[in-house]
Amino acid sequence: MTLEHATIRIARPTDDLDALLPFYRDGLGFSVLYEFRDHDDFDGVMLGHPGAPYHMEFTTAHGHAAGRAPTEDNLLVFYLPExxxxxAAVERMRAAGFSPVKAFNAYWDAKGVTFEDPDGYRVVLQNTSWGA
Known part of the structure; x- marks a missing residue:
């Protein structure tokens, strides 16, 4: 069995779901696919695009501090060759109130723009095809 046709969920904790929503929903344009509150002491939200084979889940555990990203090189990279x-994606982020940051690895600044979410995790909008 391979994972070739698997759906991927990227899940990570946060201390503030409400602070993350504008970044991923308004800035990156993801839809809220599902939300839950007080499920075994967790609150969470899943964001993505309906029908896409990937989505992101952010959770808050009651009474547990998640903290910030461990480094500036924790990235989600979206390849946008057109x-x-x-x-349009960069402008949407700016219009939502998010300013680019200098990438930790200069490679990403050559053809991309990096943004940092409220938890310190970074998203790169890369103006190339994957593998280019």
Missing amino acids: ADRFA
Whole structure:
């Protein structure tokens, strides 16, 4: 069995779900797919695009501090090879109130723009195809 056709969920904790929502929903344009409150002492939200084979889950555990990203090189990279789609994605982030940050690895600044979420995790909008 391979994972070739698996759906992927990227899950991570946060201390403030409400602070993350504008970044991922308004800035990156993800939809809220599901939310839950007080499920075995966890609150959470799943964000993505309906029908896409991936989504992100952010959870808060009652009474537990998640803290910030351990480094500036914890990245989610979205490859947007079409110049117009790339420019629109960057503009959407800026319009939502998020400013680019200098990438920890200069490679990402050559053809991309990096943004940092409220927890210190970073998202790169990369204006190339994967593997390029």
